[in-house]
Amino acid sequence: MPGKELAADALIIGAGPTGAVAAKRLAATGMRVVVLEQGDWPDYTKARADHADFELTAGRDWSANPNRRQAPADYPISDEDSDISAVLYNAVGGSSVLFAAHWQRNMPSDFRVRSLDGVADDWPLTYEDLEPYYEQVEIDFGISGLAGDTAFPPGKGPPLPPPPLAPMGRRVAQAHNELGWHWWPAPNAIATRSYGNLKECTQRATCMWGCVEGAKGSADKTHWPDNVSSGVQLVTGARVQRLEVNDQGLVSGATWIDRERKEHFQAADVTILGANGIGTPRLLLVSANEQFPDGLANSSGLVGRRLMMHPFGTVVGLFDEDLGSSRGVWGQHLHSLEFYETDESRGFVRGAKWGLQPTGGPVSMTRAYPWGEENAIWGERFHDGIRRRLNRSAMWGIIAEDLPDDENRIVLDPDLKDGDGIAAPKIIYRMSENSYRLLEFHLARAKESLEAAGAVETVIAPLIRETGWHLLGTCKMGNDPKTSVVNAWGQTHDIPNLYIFDGSIWPTSSGMNPTATIAAMALRCSDHLVKERQQQKVPT
Numbered sequence: 306m307p308g309k310e311l312a313a314d315a316l317i318i319g320a321g322p323t324g325a326v327a328a329k330r331l332a333a334t335g336m337r338v339v340v341l342e343q344g345d346w347p348d349y350t351k352a353r354a355d356h357a358d359f360e361l362t363a364g365r366d367w368s369a370n371p372n373r374r375q376a377p378a379d380y381p382i383s384d385e386d387s388d389i390s391a392v393l394y395n396a397v398g399g400s401s402v403l404f405a406a407h408w409q410r411n412m413p414s415d416f417r418v419r420s421l422d423g424v425a426d427d428w429p430l431t432y433e434d435l436e437p438y439y440e441q442v443e444i445d446f447g448i449s450g451l452a453g454d455t456a457f458p459p460g461k462g463p464p465l466p467p468p469p470l471a472p473m474g475r476r477v478a479q480a481h482n483e484l485g486w487h488w489w490p491a492p493n494a495i496a497t498r499s500y501g502n503l504k505e506c507t508q509r510a511t512c513m514w515g516c517v518e519g520a521k522g523s524a525d526k527t528h529w530p531d532n533v534s535s536g537v538q539l540v541t542g543a544r545v546q547r548l549e550v551n552d553q554g555l556v557s558g559a560t561w562i563d564r565e566r567k568e569h570f571q572a573a574d575v576t577i578l579g580a581n582g583i584g585t586p587r588l589l590l591v592s593a594n595e596q597f598p599d600g601l602a603n604s605s606g607l608v609g610r611r612l613m614m615h616p617f618g619t620v621v622g623l624f625d626e627d628l629g630s631s632r633g634v635w636g637q638h639l640h641s642l643e644f645y646e647t648d649e650s651r652g653f654v655r656g657a658k659w660g661l662q663p664t665g666g667p668v669s670m671t672r673a674y675p676w677g678e679e680n681a682i683w684g685e686r687f688h689d690g691i692r693r694r695l696n697r698s699a700m701w702g703i704i705a706e707d708l709p710d711d712e713n714r715i716v717l718d719p720d721l722k723d724g725d726g727i728a729a730p731k732i733i734y735r736m737s738e739n740s741y742r743l744l745e746f747h748l749a750r751a752k753e754s755l756e757a758a759g760a761v762e763t764v765i766a767p768l769i770r771e772t773g774w775h776l777l778g779t780c781k782m783g784n785d786p787k788t789s790v791v792n793a794w795g796q797t798h799d800i801p802n803l804y805i806f807d808g809s810i811w812p813t814s815s816g817m818n819p820t821a822t823i824a825a826m827a828l829r830c831s832d833h834l835v836k837e838r839q840q841q842k843v844p845t
Contacts, residue, residue, distance in 0.1 A: 313339040313538075315834075316558060316573030318545055318588065320344075321399020322820055323579030323807040323827045325528035326442065328537045330831035334838075338536075339571055341543040341561055344378035344396035347525055352515030360668035363514035369394065369403050370771055377564065378542070380723035382583065383731035389614045391583055391732060391773040397541060398525030400581070401820060404774065406494040406512050406521050406636050407660055408448045409817035410439050410825075413458065414646060418813045422647045422654045425708050426812040429784050429793035430829075436460060438825035438832075443492075446522040446824065447500040450492030456642040465497050468506065473628040473699035474638035477661055480758035481641065491637040491660060494522030494820070502526050510635040510663040543569075544725055548576060548592040548601060548803070556601070556803045557844045562725050574843035575802045575834065577795075579827070582612060582776030582809040586715045587730040589780070602780070602797035602805075607790050609716055609779050611709035612732070613814035616740045617772035618703045618748050619675035621664060622755030623762040627696050630663040637662050637702070644750055645816060653742040655706040657816045659751060662700045670694040675702065677766025693762075701751040704775075705744045706816035708737060715779050736768075744768070775808070775819050782810040794837075795830035801842045806830045 315331050317324045320342035332338045351366040353359045369392035371379040378395035394400045413432035418425045436458075443463045452462025467490035470478060481488040495512065496503035506520035519526055533539055542564040549570070551557045558572040578585045586609040590600040600608050637660035645656040664675060670691050671682060682690030713734045721729040744767065752763045783789025786798035791810050797803045806827040808819050815822070834841070 310339070310569060310571045312572035312574070313337050314573070315575050315577060316341070316571055317577045317579055318559065319399060319579035319581070319584065319807070320397045320524070320529065320539060321579060321581070322401050322524045322824050325524035325532065326824050326827040327577055327579065327806055327831045328532050329528055330828055331835065332532060332535050332537050334835050339538045339540065339573065341545055341559065341571065342397055342539065342541050343544040345541045346397045347402050349515060349517065349519070352517040354509045354511035354515065354517040359511065360666050367403060367514040369774070371395070380727070381721055381729045383718045383721050383729060387732040387734040388736045389616065389734060389773040390771045391776060392771055393581060393583070393776065396525070397529050397539065398523045400774065401523040402525060403513055404523070404820060406634070407818040408443070408446070408450070408492040408494045408821045409640070409658060410457065411815045411817050411822045412456070412645060415813065415815035415817070418655070424654055426783065428812050429782060432458070435822070435825050435829060438828045439821065442821065442824040442828055446494050446527050447496045447503045448492055448522065449495055449497045451490045454489040456487055456489065456645070463492055465500060467491070468493065468495065468497050468508065468634045468636070468638070470638050471629055471633045473630050473663070474661060476628070476758040477699065477754065478639060480754060484754070484757055486641060486643040486754070488639050488641045491640040493634055493636045495634050495636050496520045496522065502530055506634060508633050510631060510633050510665060512635045544727070545588060546725065546727055548588065550594055550596055550601065550800070551844050553844060554596060554800065555842060555844045556800055566725065575804060575841060577804045577806055579807045581807055582779045583715055583730050583732070585805055585807055585809045586779040587717065590717050591728055597799070602790050602799045602803060604799050605787055605790055607781050610711045610714045611778040611781055612713040612715055612734055612776070613707035613709055613778040613811070614734060614773045615707050615775040615814060616705045616736055616744055616768060618705070618744050618768060619677070619700050619766045620703070620748055620751040620755060621675055621698050621700045621764045622758065622760030623693055623764070624697050624699070624760055628699055629696060630699050631666050631696050633663045635663055641754070644747060651746055653739045653746070655708065655743065655816065657703050657705045657743060657747045659747070660702045660704070662702055664694065664698045664700050667691060667695055674769050674771070675700045675766060676764055677769060680764050680766060699755065701754065703744065703747045703751060704816050704818060705740055705747065707814045708739055709778055709813060710737060775814070777808045777811045777814045777819060780805050780809040781812055783812060794833040802844070804830065804834065
């Protein structure tokens with residue numbers, strides 16, 4: 306019999322941005338909140354951006370692919386049937402520990418794709434419904450940027466000023482002015498001055514491989530120290546084995562395994578999942594029982610389906626002069642939404658966001674990201690290639706909107722298991738014809754952008770496999786229980802005390818980096834749970 310812990314008012318699975326935001330809001334009302342996180346606190350002693358061996362050790366200690374990293378907190382992911390490999394991080398702070406800190410709100414059109422373009426689905430809420438929550442999480446995560454972006458409705462800007470555009474940013478901004486194309490100083494979860502728990506960024510362009518300064522707004526920095534101080538019980542090294550359901554059809558809590566492989570049971574009035582678009586459906590599926598033989602909250606048959614992963618492409622421009630592009634924020638210097646909305650004449654629907662980024666140090670000049678495997682420079686003229694690329698290149702990273710498809714999905718692998726014997730997830734994902742056309746168009750326009758900025762050569766990486774940072778859509782949100790898993794507040798239709806607040810509930814993917822909207826949605830859903838607490842069904 307597993308050890309039984311003191312019951313919680315709210316149990317949260319996952320300590321990434323979703324869990325961090327939800328825990329903060331719920332604990333502020335006096336609720337007893339327990340958070341189970343299978344990882345540990347990030348070890349920033351391994352963040353070596355201030356050492357000469359940084360580029361050699363970054364891929365070892367900060368690899369984003371769990372199949373390569375194989376840390377104790379990781380679980381294997383079968384991806385041989387997927388065009389894109391998932392990249393994620395299991396730790397306090399979740400994948401925000403490794404994210405590039407692009408902090409993008411969704412556009413108003415992203416909530417009305419069916420109404421505007423006749424495809425996919427509308428969200429059961431609007432941009433205006435989410436706007437106050439966007440504003441609050443920007444304060445909480447220490448976002449830097451500039452108010453007045455002409456692509457968005459008027460509103461408040463982030464609390465911190467944007468980082469410098471740097472030479473490459475100024476070159477591209479000038480080119481877009483001449484082309485008549487949109488650009489704006491990009492919003493980032495990067496502190497441009499000391500702010501709360503964050504230090505001032507020193508512009509090393511190492512944001513994705515352990516921020517040595519503590520300037521990046523990852524949830525382990527912005528939320529968890531204060532959450533723990535306010536009484537949230539954060540349990541690390543806790544791998545959830547299954548959710549338990551009582552004879553009332555309510556989730557009574559979670560059985561979890563510690564690093565010594567001892568079982569525990571955490572009881573709770575409500576349970577909230579924040580384990581990302583892979584971990585959340587996996588947990589619902591492995592928790593199948595006699596009452597829910599197809600997995601929890603799965604009467605619609607949509608748990609695990611409609612996976613969206615944002616196909617990602619890069620275009621790098623090479624310039625004759627030094628642009629200082631081994632430095633800056635990584636992060637993005639500016640973004641462009643010129644081609645974000647649907648134009649039927651292009652032969653596809655929806656669009657993409659572009660983020661202008663540096664290209665890194667010497668070793669980064671040889672890697673698949675951002676150059677693409679087919680553009681390697683190994684061989685006779687290797688040193689010439691390094692000289693052409695290093696500090697003389699700038700990159701557009703292109704986030705392509707991914708339309709939902711029931712056949713793109715997460716299932717349980719019949720053979721592969723994690724270190725505790727729990728079935729591993731398997732990704733089945735194929736890019737659509739719409740995505741291929743969309744990406745091809747945007748790569749061509751980004752090439753035009755860099756050439757207008759003076760690039761003497763451009764290098765295109767049409768699709769880089771290990772770019773599945775954005776794991777969305779596998780537990781669809783909607784008003785109809787027959788065609789969705791949760792309602793507009795993240796409450797599962799089938800089990801009224803089971804909630805999902807992470808990116809798995811998105812009906813569509815947008816073309817934006819998702820953390821800003823994941824955080825805003827977690828805050829909105831938590832706020833509603835607090836307001837409706839007296840009517841909440843709980844186990845007896």
